[in-house]
Amino acid sequence: MKNTNELTSALKQAGLRLTPQRLAICRFLAESKDHPTAAMIYEHLRPQYPSLSAMTVYNTLNTLVELGKVNVLGDCGDDHAHYDADTSPHINLACISCHRIVDIAIPQVEELDREVNRASGYQLLGARMMYYGLCPACQPSKVL
Amino acid sequence: MKNTNELTSALKQAGLRLTPQRLAICRFLAESKDHPTAAMIYEHLRPQYPSLSAMTVYNTLNTLVELGKVNVLGDCGDDHAHYDADTSPHINLACISCHRIVDIAIPQVEELDREVNRASGYQLLGARMMYYGLCPACQPSKVL
DNA sequence: TTCTTTATTTATAATCAATATAAATTTATA
DNA sequence: TATAAATTTATATTGATTATAAATAAAGAA
Structure with missing residues (x-):
């Protein structure tokens, strides 16, 4: 749990554009109380962004992880990587x-x-x- | 780190045979100080057991995990499951x-x-x- | 605005650890 | 030794993630 702005400004500070897709992913990550997988984020945003590709979700998550703003939980018992905005x-x-x-x-x-x-x-x-x-x-x- | 015997007797108690392959896997797991991956165990034992199959390593590890004698560490930063005999x-x-x-x-x-x-x-x-x-x-x- | 360049997204194919399956082998028991 | 059950092995398959390249969108200059 963390402010959406903390994620989006980290992207901007890294010289990356804040696209609608990236904004939506940051917002969903920041607001979710459980710790979603890439697939969960993708399925949740698809109704609003029908053209969204899974690759964009993976890319954005990997970027946020590299920037140290999001952690990967690889050990949740269901063989899927979960993402946690609380670092x-x-x-x-x-x-x-x-x-x-x-x-x-x-x-x-x-x-x-x-x-x-x-x-x-x-x-x-x-x-x-x-x-x-x-x-x-x-x-x-x-x-x- | 844990006694080899604790692993092998758990297999026997579960009604499973203590084959040379299983014994070697248990011994390597119990004696290793770092926490090996399935691939590391397979590569390490292959010189001694040239016919060993990776499937046997996976099967034995999964059995030991199901018996609660070994933990999987899925979050080690290298995208590989590591196995820990210390539960x-x-x-x-x-x-x-x-x-x-x-x-x-x-x-x-x-x-x-x-x-x-x-x-x-x-x-x-x-x-x-x-x-x-x-x-x-x-x-x-x-x-x- | 239009052109040009660059970043980003998307679609598709590829990767690779792990699993499923079935044949071959080993072991236990009669 | 023969039979049945368990185990190992070889092979094929799966599925999440990554790689690649084409399509799209945005930024800056003229």
Whole structure:
């Protein structure tokens, strides 16, 4: 979750044009609470942009990732890359039944983050933290 | 990192035969400190098992994952699934230059883990935590 | 505006890790 | 040893993503 403007201005600052397609992709990414795949973005925008090509979605997402404004989550349990406009270290919860991915705010993440930075010896750039399980909505219908 | 026997006995307990191929895959997984891909395992074992097929590697890995004895890391920055025999919640460090993935022991993980279990409302099954950056060996050769 | 150049989108084909399938091989048991 | 079941192997297929090139749209100059 993040301001649409933060994504669009990053594109402009990189010398890229803010086309209607790119704007729509940025807006959808910024406003979505779950973490959509490229296919989900494509299908969602197609009614409004009938000529939209999947390649444009992939290109725009890759650009935003290269600019560091969007993270790829490649580990969501459904073999699809999901995109997350929140690039700060945080916990993602992935439901193994409905494959929805949501964030959860846990203050302890910051303490952990400081400790990894201190103890690793790595020059760190970012993190992805995923927990897997059954979301409250899916628990009644599925028994482990 | 984990005992080879823990993997092989899990296969036997599931009613599966411990073939030479499966044993070799389990041993390599248990003994490797980084987190190999299916292709890495295949290439490493081929000299010893010239008839080995990639399919057997994939099948064995999938079985071990289904048995909960091995985790898949799908988010390592090189578009390949890596396999981790350590299924307890822990931090993985991925180098964006050499693409090696190592573990780091951070006590704060357990506190975080407790808090996610308490606060999420999810019935949790596991976690994957990845940090990205330049490892100490790659830092001199690459400038950010 | 019109022309010219450049960036972008689109359509199509290609890639490649992973899966599906079926034949060949090995193992277990009678 | 013979039979049946499990496993491995070889081959073909899938499907998300990438590569390529043609079509389109936008920017700048005259």
